[in-house]
Amino acid sequence: xxxxxxxxxxxxxxxxxxxxxxxxxxxxxxxxxxxxxxxxxxxxxxxxxxxxxxxxxxxxxxxxxxxxxxxxxxxxxxxxxxxxxxxxxxxxxxxxxxxxxxxxxxxxxxxx
Amino acid sequence: xxxxxxxxxxxxxxxxxxxxxxxxxxxxxxxxxxxxxxxxxxxxxxxxxxxxxxxxxxxxxxxxxxxxxxxxxxxxxxxxxxxxxxxxxxxxxxxxxxxxxxxxxxxxxxxxx
Numbered sequence: 001x002x003x004x005x006x007x008x009x010x011x012x013x014x015x016x017x018x019x020x021x022x023x024x025x026x027x028x029x030x031x032x033x034x035x036x037x038x039x040x041x042x043x044x045x046x047x048x049x050x051x052x053x054x055x056x057x058x059x060x061x062x063x064x065x066x067x068x069x070x071x072x073x074x075x076x077x078x079x080x081x082x083x084x085x086x087x088x089x090x091x092x093x094x095x096x097x098x099x100x101x102x103x104x105x106x107x108x109x110x111x112x
Numbered sequence: 113x114x115x116x117x118x119x120x121x122x123x124x125x126x127x128x129x130x131x132x133x134x135x136x137x138x139x140x141x142x143x144x145x146x147x148x149x150x151x152x153x154x155x156x157x158x159x160x161x162x163x164x165x166x167x168x169x170x171x172x173x174x175x176x177x178x179x180x181x182x183x184x185x186x187x188x189x190x191x192x193x194x195x196x197x198x199x200x201x202x203x204x205x206x207x208x209x210x211x212x213x214x215x216x217x218x219x220x221x222x223x224x225x
Contacts, residue, residue, distance in 0.1 A: 004154075034213060043116070043203055043216030044155070089154050098210050099145070099168065102154030 003027045004092050006103035013110050019077040021106050023090030026071065030092040034100065035064060035075045038087045047088075048075070080110045114138065116217035118204050124223045125194045133189045133220045137206030145214060146179055146189050147203040155203055161187060194224045 005024045013019045021035075031052040036044035050057040050064045050073070057064050063076045077084055087107050091100040117136040125131050137144050143162055147155035148171075157171040163184035172179070176195075181187040191198055201221050205214035 006154075036216075041218065043205075043218045046213040046215065049213060091154075098143070099157050099160055100155075100214060101157070102147075104152075104154045 001026075002104075003030075004090055004101050004103040006088075006090055006106045008106050009104070010107040010109070013080050013108065015082055015110055015112050016079045019075075019080045019084065019108055019110065021075040021077075021088050021090075021108065023073050023075075023103050024071060025073075025092050027092070027094075027101075028071070029094045030101075032093045033064070033066060033073050034091045034093070035062075036089045036091060036102075037084075038089060038105070044089055077108075080108075082110050082112050084108060085110050116204055116206055116215055118202075118217035118220050120220060121218065122221050122223075124225060127195060127224055128193050130190065130192045131194055131222060133191075133202050133204075133222070135187045135189070135204030135206075135217060137185065137187070137204070138215055140208065141206035141215075142184075142209050143207045143214075144181060144187050145205045146187070147205065147216075148173075149201045149203055149219070151200075158189070158202075191222075194222075196224050198222060199224045 034049040035047040037047045038044045048062045066073045087105045089105045090103040119134045146158040149155040159179045160168040161181040176192045178190045201219040203219045205216045207214050
């Protein structure tokens with residue numbers, strides 16, 4: 001039973017436009033959510049996080065939105081750049097920094 | 113280097129062989145995690161250490177898997193009598209504690225033939 005789901009395996013976006021990556025979760029005990037970015041042959045790199053007491057967190061071109069009632073979060077990248085092309089993983093935890101449950105990932109391709 | 117270091121990067125083992133995967137966490141990081149990532153999937157939790165104490169090993173798929181962190185720094189994940197289904201990338205991650213994000217190493221890709 002997947003507790004964190006990323007229903008879109010891939011997404012293609014034009015450079016300069018907005019990329020929106022989605023993630024759904026089922027476990028209501030999750031209270032801390034993170035996005036990781038992964039290039040081939042490298043480990044995941046932390047991108048941005050959000051606590052359940054917030055509904056939005058912004059860091060430069062990256063914004064994460066959390067809708068607790070819908071158990072849904074999304075990552076917005078604007079403007080998208082070719083270097084953003086990677087696999088993005090959504091992750092959730094019942095305790096910040098502790099055991100993370102990951103989604104299956106979404107491969108983002110930003111076309112020049 | 114300042115990051116999490118894993119060795120070897122690649123390991124090919126014949127079915128039935130034992131393997132040992134090493135993780136050097138970031139200096140000072142208390143928490144250390146092992147994850148298994150199958151092709152095309154997200155990482156899945158294996159086990160968790162706080163310093164030298166193994167606090168959670170609920171994700172280890174069988175008793176062939178064993179992890180240790182005897183001095184609270186370097187950790188080793190050992191797989192005995194490897195099987196083909198063990199083929200995956202094994203990721204190690206560390207953090208200062210429960211309030212900080214995990215930092216991952218580049219992983220060890222294990223292929224069991």
